[in-house]
Amino acid sequence: xxxxxxxxxxxxxxxxxxxxxxxxxxxxxxxxxxxxxxxxxxxxxxxxxxxxxxxxxxxxxxxxxxxxxxxxxxxxxxxxxxxxxxxxxxxxxxxxxxxxxxxxxxxxxxxxxxxxxxxxxxxxxxxxxxxxxxxxxxxxxxxxxxxxxxxxxxxxxxxxxxxxxxxxxxxxxxxxxxxxxxxxxxxxxxxxxxxxxxxxxxxxxxxxxxxxxxxxxxxxxxxxxxxxxxxxxxxxxxxxxxxxxxxxxxxxxxxxxxxxxxxxxxxxxxxxxxxxxxxxxxxxxxxxxxxxxxxxxxxxxxxxxxx
Amino acid sequence: xxxxxxxxxxxxxxxxxxxxxxxxxxxxxxxxxxxxxxxxxxxxxxxxxxxxxxxxxxxxxxxxxxxxxxxxxxxxxxxxxxxxxxxxxxxxxxxxxxxxxxxxxxxxxxxxxxxxxxxxxxxxxxxxxxxxxxxxxxxxxxxxxxxxxxxxxxxxxxxxxxxxxxxxxxxxxxxxxxxxxxxxxxxxxxxxxxxxxxxxxxxxxxxxxxxxxxxxxxxxxxxxxxxxxxxxxxxxxxxxxxxxxxxxxxxxxxxxxxxxxxxxxxxxxxxxxxxxxxxxxxxxxxxxxxxxxxxxxxxxxxxxxxxxxxxxxxxxxxxxxxxxxxxxxxxxxxxxxxxxxxxxxxxxxxxxxxxxxxxxxxxxxxxxxxxxxxxxxxxxxxxxxxxxxxxxxxxxxxxxxxxxxxxxxxxxxxxxxxxxxxxxxxxxxxxxxxxxx
Numbered sequence: 247x248x249x250x251x252x253x254x255x256x257x258x259x260x261x262x263x264x265x266x267x268x269x270x271x272x273x274x275x276x277x278x279x280x281x282x283x284x285x286x287x288x289x290x291x292x293x294x295x296x297x298x299x300x301x302x303x304x305x306x307x308x309x310x311x312x313x314x315x316x317x318x319x320x321x322x323x324x325x326x327x328x329x330x331x332x333x334x335x336x337x338x339x340x341x342x343x344x345x346x347x348x349x350x351x352x353x354x355x356x357x358x359x360x361x362x363x364x365x366x367x368x369x370x371x372x373x374x375x376x377x378x379x380x381x382x383x384x385x386x387x388x389x390x391x392x393x394x395x396x397x398x399x400x401x402x403x404x405x406x407x408x409x410x411x412x413x414x415x416x417x418x419x420x421x422x423x424x425x426x427x428x429x430x431x432x433x434x435x436x437x438x439x440x441x442x443x444x445x446x447x448x449x450x451x452x453x454x455x456x457x458x459x460x461x462x463x464x465x466x467x468x469x470x471x472x473x474x475x476x477x478x479x480x481x482x483x484x485x486x487x488x489x490x491x492x493x494x495x496x497x498x499x500x501x502x503x504x505x506x507x508x509x510x511x512x513x514x515x516x517x518x519x520x521x522x523x524x525x526x527x528x529x530x531x532x533x534x535x536x537x538x539x540x541x542x543x544x545x546x547x548x549x550x551x552x553x
Numbered sequence: 554x555x556x557x558x559x560x561x562x563x564x565x566x567x568x569x570x571x572x573x574x575x576x577x578x579x580x581x582x583x584x585x586x587x588x589x590x591x592x593x594x595x596x597x598x599x600x601x602x603x604x605x606x607x608x609x610x611x612x613x614x615x616x617x618x619x620x621x622x623x624x625x626x627x628x629x630x631x632x633x634x635x636x637x638x639x640x641x642x643x644x645x646x647x648x649x650x651x652x653x654x655x656x657x658x659x660x661x662x663x664x665x666x667x668x669x670x671x672x673x674x675x676x677x678x679x680x681x682x683x684x685x686x687x688x689x690x691x692x693x694x695x696x697x698x699x700x701x702x703x704x705x706x707x708x709x710x711x712x713x714x715x716x717x718x719x720x721x722x723x724x725x726x727x728x729x730x731x732x733x734x735x736x737x738x739x740x741x742x743x744x745x746x747x748x749x750x751x752x753x754x755x756x757x758x759x760x761x762x763x764x765x766x767x768x769x770x771x772x773x774x775x776x777x778x779x780x781x782x783x784x785x786x787x788x789x790x791x792x793x794x795x796x797x798x799x800x801x802x803x804x805x806x807x808x809x810x811x812x813x814x815x816x817x818x819x820x821x822x823x824x825x826x827x828x829x830x831x832x833x834x835x836x837x838x839x840x841x842x843x844x845x846x847x848x849x850x851x852x853x854x855x856x857x858x859x860x861x862x863x864x865x866x867x868x869x870x871x872x873x874x875x876x877x878x879x880x881x882x883x884x885x886x887x888x889x890x891x892x893x894x895x896x897x898x899x900x901x902x903x904x905x906x907x908x909x910x911x912x913x914x915x916x917x918x919x920x921x922x923x924x925x926x927x928x929x930x931x932x933x934x935x936x937x938x939x940x941x942x943x944x945x946x947x948x949x950x951x952x953x954x955x956x957x958x959x960x961x962x963x964x965x966x967x968x969x970x971x972x973x974x975x976x977x978x979x980x981x982x983x984x985x986x987x988x989x990x
């Protein structure tokens with residue numbers, strides 16, 4: 247059963263429609279990507295889930311129950327626009343934010359200590375937030391988001407401001423949380439992290455869902471039959487001549503003097519392969535599925551042109 | 554509910570711990586004490602400031618009329634030319650010279666005061682008063698009125714004002730005291746609303762510009778955050794107020810003791826109090842008895858209770874507005890256009906209080922003390938003069954009702970405003986927010 251199910255949710259603002267009959271089902275224990283260009287309606291949808299705004303029509307169910315006040319405690323939300331009180335001390339502030347999530351002070355202290363150790367920031371407890379770098383603040387914000395161990399986590403651009411090492415730490419932590427049973431909604435423009443982390447995605451454009459499904463399935467659907475072949479031969483010249491024989495083929499030299507790279511978009515590359523194997527040694531044959539980045543651009547552009 | 558408590562606690566503690574709070578806490582009473590002490594100091598030192606006035610009176614009507622006292626001496630310079638007297642002023646023999654040209658009753662009277670330094674207003678009024686009285690007398694005599702009659706006509710009126718209530722009880726009132734009290738109370742309400750309302754606005758704008766707002770409102774409702782902040786700041790205001798009163802009392806007691814030691818004869822004769830009152834220009838020398846009478850004439854109970862009610866409700870009403878405005882502010886520069894609707898009624902109230910204090914029962918005064926946006930200030934001006942209880946109750950009810958209504962509106966604006974970034978806002982747009990779900 248879906249942990250979060252969004253049914254026909256619409257939200258209009260004075261001059262535009264932010265969400266138009268949006269439907270998304272997010273299954274349990276998965277990392278679900280919410281993608282879309284700027285202004286597509288992602289933040290509005292996330293704010294509806296957090297009960298910061300209410301939908302004009304439609305409903306949101308959490309574990310089959312209509313979204314209500316008590317669900318606030320079982321959601322952890324890391325907004326894209328996030329900050330901390332600059333004049334407050336780190337530890338004091340973390341406890342305050344945890345207390346707002348109904349965690350008792352002593353318990354909050356205990357849990358925070360564990361997370362501060364894990365993120366190697368124990369030394370900052372008594373520092374003022376304004377003394378910390380942006381990346382350091384991001385760590386604290388992340389910890390305060392998950393401190394109440396919610397079943398549902400919503401991360402909006404969680405990786406912005408992190409160096410690669412800390413981004414990796416964060417990535418591992420997110421996967422760990424998923425494995426412990428959390429359902430995670432990830433909104434990001436970083437397509438590489440979508441491919442690495444997300445099980446399923448919804449692509450939103452102009453308030454509508456234009457693409458939905460498992461990441462692997464979506465990639466397969468968008469397969470352009472692009473295949474890369476690398477062939478090794480002492481005489482590479484005849485291979486360049488193949489471009490005239492076969493359609494949809496591109497031949498390029500590689501960095502290695504006796505190897506050539508061929509790119510084909512044919513649905514039946516067997517004939518070509520047989521031909522090549524007669525000429526030289528087959529080094530590699532690779533299926534090149536489109537990246538989520540390509541799919542994103544292609545889908546959004548084609549929809550924008552259609553409308 | 555528990556969460557509002559947490560927010561109030563944070564708002565309160567972070568503000569009370571600030572250095573500026575401590576500074577203000579100590580500076581406030583010192584300023585208040587200074588307002589109180591400096592006139593006394595001046596009054597005590599006024600003997601050294603004796604003015605010597607040379608009178609060159611060519612009409613010879615007034616020279617005997619100017620009476621010297623401990624503050625000033627008039628010296629008549631018979632037949633001396635004006636220029637030589639002016640020279641004496643320059644060299645410091647006299648502080649100033651009064652020159653009266655030859656005067657005819659049918660013509661307007663002129664007189665000139667020559668002085669190196671600023672002539673005290675008191676002196677100007679005294680001189681012109683004496684001259685007017687004398688000319689009046691001369692004119693009456695010129696019309697054939699017996700000089701005895703003219704002298705007999707001169708009267709000093711001691712006006713006593715008795716205030717009656719519907720039960721027929723009479724009570725003597727002291728307008729000057731009520732005047733000062735009314736203005737001080739109104740100023741205090743005005744200052745507190747501006748200062749602490751401004752703190753609410755800054756706090757809201759800070760949360761918005763810090764981008765912590767969305768983190769917080771994913772845990773608590775925006776309304777809880779707004780009210781938590783408003784209540785937290787109001788507790789800071791009350792704390793400050795109480796500390797001020799305590800410190801002022803301490804300073805007052807300390808100062809009185811100091812005066813008592815340096816002027817034991819004054820304390821023992823019991824004239825210290827009246828000296829201070831004189832210094833404050835409230836009334837002329839009277840016995841301790843009448844001071845006590847004045848003190849008893851003031852209904853401190855009503856004043857304190859109504860001050861607290863009007864101050865708290867007035868603050869709450871304006872704090873919700875300030876919170877709404879704070880939520881609209883992206884950077885401090887564009888807060889101006891939205892704070893204007895808040896400051897205008899406050900300004901109207903404080904400026905009109907100068908009128909109200911002179912006409913506390915005029916219809917304008919009554920209206921202003923009923924309209925919720927001006928009533929916290931206007932009513933406080935009227936309270937020391939005595940206000941019918943039904944008016945106070947009505948005003949409080951109106952104020953409380955408006956507070957509830959404005960909270961509803963402000964919460965709607967606040968909720969949307971705190972999440973709006975980088976957008977030029979118009980009033981029209983804000984009005985639309987009221988309809989958002």
